[in-house]
Amino acid sequence: MTRPSTQDEYLAGLIPDSVRATSFSRRGLLRGSLLAGGIPALLAACGDGGGTTGGGGGGGAQVTLGSNFSDPVPVKAMDAMVAAAQKAQGITVKVNKVDHTTFQNNINNYLQGSPDDVFSWFAGYRMRFFAGQGLAGDISDVWETIGGDYTDAFKKASTGDDGKQYLVPTTYGPWAVFYRKSLWAEKGYQAPTTLDEMTALSKQMQTDGLVPLAFADKEGWPAMGTFDQLNMRINGYQFHVDLMAGKEAWTDQKVKTVFDTWRSLIPYHQTDALGRTWQEAATGVVNKTSGMMVIGSFIGQQFPDTDQEDIDFFNFPEVDPAVGADAVEAPLDGFMMSKRPREEEGAKKLLTFFGSPEDGEVQTKADPSGIAANTKSDQSGYTTLQKKCAEFVGSAKSISQFMDRDTRPDFASTVMIPSLQTFLQNPADIDGLVNSIESQKKSIFAS
Amino acid sequence: MSSPDLPLVAPQTAQPPPRGGSHTGAAKSGRVRRLSGSDRIVVVLMVAIPTLIVVGLIWLPAIASVLLSFTNWNGIGGLSDIKVVGLKNYTDVFTIYPPFKPAVEHNLLWLVVMFVVATPLGIFFAVLIDKDLKGSRFYQTALYLPVVLSLALIGFIWQLMYSRDQGLINAVLGTQVDFYGDPKWNIWAALFATCWRQVGYVMLLYLAGLKGVDASLKEAAQMDGATEVQTFFRIVFPVMRPINIIVLVITVIESLRAFDLVWVINQGRNGLELLATLVTQNIVGEASRIGFGSALATIMLLISLVFISIYLNVIMREDER
Numbered sequence: 001m002t003r004p005s006t007q008d009e010y011l012a013g014l015i016p017d018s019v020r021a022t023s024f025s026r027r028g029l030l031r032g033s034l035l036a037g038g039i040p041a042l043l044a045a046c047g048d049g050g051g052t053t054g055g056g057g058g059g060g061a062q063v064t065l066g067s068n069f070s071d072p073v074p075v076k077a078m079d080a081m082v083a084a085a086q087k088a089q090g091i092t093v094k095v096n097k098v099d100h101t102t103f104q105n106n107i108n109n110y111l112q113g114s115p116d117d118v119f120s121w122f123a124g125y126r127m128r129f130f131a132g133q134g135l136a137g138d139i140s141d142v143w144e145t146i147g148g149d150y151t152d153a154f155k156k157a158s159t160g161d162d163g164k165q166y167l168v169p170t171t172y173g174p175w176a177v178f179y180r181k182s183l184w185a186e187k188g189y190q191a192p193t194t195l196d197e198m199t200a201l202s203k204q205m206q207t208d209g210l211v212p213l214a215f216a217d218k219e220g221w222p223a224m225g226t227f228d229q230l231n232m233r234i235n236g237y238q239f240h241v242d243l244m245a246g247k248e249a250w251t252d253q254k255v256k257t258v259f260d261t262w263r264s265l266i267p268y269h270q271t272d273a274l275g276r277t278w279q280e281a282a283t284g285v286v287n288k289t290s291g292m293m294v295i296g297s298f299i300g301q302q303f304p305d306t307d308q309e310d311i312d313f314f315n316f317p318e319v320d321p322a323v324g325a326d327a328v329e330a331p332l333d334g335f336m337m338s339k340r341p342r343e344e345e346g347a348k349k350l351l352t353f354f355g356s357p358e359d360g361e362v363q364t365k366a367d368p369s370g371i372a373a374n375t376k377s378d379q380s381g382y383t384t385l386q387k388k389c390a391e392f393v394g395s396a397k398s399i400s401q402f403m404d405r406d407t408r409p410d411f412a413s414t415v416m417i418p419s420l421q422t423f424l425q426n427p428a429d430i431d432g433l434v435n436s437i438e439s440q441k442k443s444i445f446a447s
Numbered sequence: 448m449s450s451p452d453l454p455l456v457a458p459q460t461a462q463p464p465p466r467g468g469s470h471t472g473a474a475k476s477g478r479v480r481r482l483s484g485s486d487r488i489v490v491v492l493m494v495a496i497p498t499l500i501v502v503g504l505i506w507l508p509a510i511a512s513v514l515l516s517f518t519n520w521n522g523i524g525g526l527s528d529i530k531v532v533g534l535k536n537y538t539d540v541f542t543i544y545p546p547f548k549p550a551v552e553h554n555l556l557w558l559v560v561m562f563v564v565a566t567p568l569g570i571f572f573a574v575l576i577d578k579d580l581k582g583s584r585f586y587q588t589a590l591y592l593p594v595v596l597s598l599a600l601i602g603f604i605w606q607l608m609y610s611r612d613q614g615l616i617n618a619v620l621g622t623q624v625d626f627y628g629d630p631k632w633n634i635w636a637a638l639f640a641t642c643w644r645q646v647g648y649v650m651l652l653y654l655a656g657l658k659g660v661d662a663s664l665k666e667a668a669q670m671d672g673a674t675e676v677q678t679f680f681r682i683v684f685p686v687m688r689p690i691n692i693i694v695l696v697i698t699v700i701e702s703l704r705a706f707d708l709v710w711v712i713n714q715g716r717n718g719l720e721l722l723a724t725l726v727t728q729n730i731v732g733e734a735s736r737i738g739f740g741s742a743l744a745t746i747m748l749l750i751s752l753v754f755i756s757i758y759l760n761v762i763m764r765e766d767e768r
Contacts, residue, residue: 108521109522135523220714273628274713275611409735422545440544
């Protein structure tokens with residue numbers, strides 16, 4: 001190679017031979033522009049195609065369903081429910097499966113963009129919030145059909161602030177203290193009914209070389225369950241509701257008592273909880289290295305099929321006899337309709353099916369960790385645990401949802417998660433903690 | 448096309464060619480005047496399109512963030528739903544938001560560790576490998592390998608090392624340290640994993656620079672009786688000034704945008720707070736405290752601006768010389 005004498009020559013030398021050989025020909029350009037012109041046409045054709053299949057199905061119009069059922073067992077349940085719905089209502093359903101946590105994180109954008117006609121969601125403040133923002137469709141007419149099958153408590157849990165219904169509840173699962181029957185029988189443990197009995201039992205478990213209370217809070221929400229249980233046992237259901245609604249002060253002595261009581265139980269909790277997921281903690285119960293765990297009935301998903309009958313639970317024990325232990329936490333899941341569904345008639349048909357006794361049967365059979373919310377659903381196929389859960393919730397005087405469902409999402413995630421983790425790290429400074437929560441609460445609830 | 452005499456530099460910064468040898472000087476100024484119509488369109492487009500992209504995708508969102516930081520908005524509904532609240536978000540951040548202080552501290556710690564540990568170590572490895580030791584190719588590949596992995600993936604890989612119950616480190620040492628969960632440890636665990644990657648990155652950049660240093664400089668220094676260490680610090684290091692600046696900038700940028708690794712570990716909570724994770728926690732997800740999150744983002748922008756101005760200052764002085 002000789003040295004190029006001008007800049008032009010140098011630059012020309014940088015072009016690889018292969019490119020120089022096939023320099024742009026007029027024909028090539030023409031071909032390119034044809035291709036470019038073709039793309040919009042192609043896209044338009046796609047749009048048309050979608051439109052005709054959507055509307056042209058006649059009786060079998062296609063309903064879209066956004067689903068946050070993402071673990072293997074719930075996905076199986078969703079497939080079974082959709083198959084049953086298509087058969088029963090003569091509709092075609094297209095399911096859009098999204099990862100559970102991703103679905104929750106994107107819910108704002110999802111509902112403001114072009115959401116599916118029907119989507120899975122939760123009862124409580126979380127539902128009322130989106131209904132209040134005008135992002136959910138009124139389904140009061142669906143409730144005229146299905147309403148007779150539900151208790152008043154569930155109807156109330158499905159009603160927005162404006163008195164209209166926005167949710168069709170399908171299943172729920174109670175929170176309680178779960179354990180393995182075989183382990184307890186072997187060691188001769190009895191389910192405690194008061195906090196003192198529970199403390200005594202925990203001490204016994206420690207002498208037996210067990211971790212009394214399996215515990216995890218890496219995700220930030222599992223510890224909310226323990227807080228809710230203690231709060232409802234110490235201060236009652238109504239205080240829980242008011243505290244979550246921002247009406248009560250976190251600096252109240254009542255809240256400090258909850259944290260104080262919790263602190264007295266910390267020695268029996270599994271240590272290093274902040275680095276552990278609830279599934280890892282549940283494994284301790286499954287493997288009989290932990291004695292019990294405050295968790296929802298979904299812990300059943302962690303047990304192998306053969307051990308399902310070995311799961312048992314007891315109600316979180318009474319702390320104050322004056323308050324009792326008749327408030328139960330049982331988060332309720334269900335389905336909502338988006339504000340402007342493309343296929344409203346089909347969407348309501350699908351929701352009517354989700355509110356039917358048959359759906360409850362299909363869903364609880366595929367995923368035995370939940371209980372059908374519909375009172376007419378046949379319960380004869382239930383496992384022993386499901387029957388006990390249904391009875392347990394049925395006998396409860398009041399039913400709460402869960403901290404992150406009963407309060408504002410911004411308060412639950414940006415204030416309560418870090419605050420409860422701070423408490424678990426340093427249970428000593430309760431005054432500082434409640435002061436910090438209260439000042440943040442005031443700022444958030446003022447907006 | 449490997450003309451060794453022609454320096455690979457942008458034409459405008461190249462030394463002007465010696466006068467009289469060729470007709471370059473005249474031709475250059477002549478061509479500028481004789482731009483044809485299509486050339487002019489191309490030039491305009493080449494300037495306009497990147498400008499539009501930068502303004503549209505960087506400047507406008509940045510300004511919007513600053514404006515939103517004075518408001519309260521949950522991200523739902525139109526602009527009419529946005530309430531102006533003045534400086535409330537900022538006072539909240541500084542007075543009643545407990546994660547803010549640790550986040551700033553962690554970001555600074557991140558910067559210091561990268562600067563004091565990862566970068567010098569990377570430079571050291573580059574110098575060693577440049578010595579053409581036996582198997583230097585192998586070391587080079589081994590050290591560079593982590594760089595091709597995303598930080599999210601690195602979080603998972605180190606989880607296998609750090610895990611309290613199943614991890615390699617605890618198994619070998621016979622300890623039960625909860626590296627990711629215990630706030631005493633997790634920031635250091637995360638920093639170690641980040642350094643593991645950063646070292647390889649800096650090494651590769653520096654190695655490329657070292658290969659470009661004229662060997663005759665080093666020879667001359669040795670002739671004059673300089674030791675290896677003296678040669679490096681007195682001769683090689685100053686010659687590498689452009690690379691040094693790039694490495695410095697990369698160190699700062701990587702520290703400020705630290706996010707993915709801690710997000711994978713525990714979403715930036717419990718001892719792993721960073722400014723970037725706080726912004727995400729408040730804006731993304733159900734929480735949607737857009738105004739509050741924007742205030743945090745603005746604070747982050749201001750901190751970045753300090754470093755950006757220092758960098759620009761250095762670069763401009765460089766150009767003036």
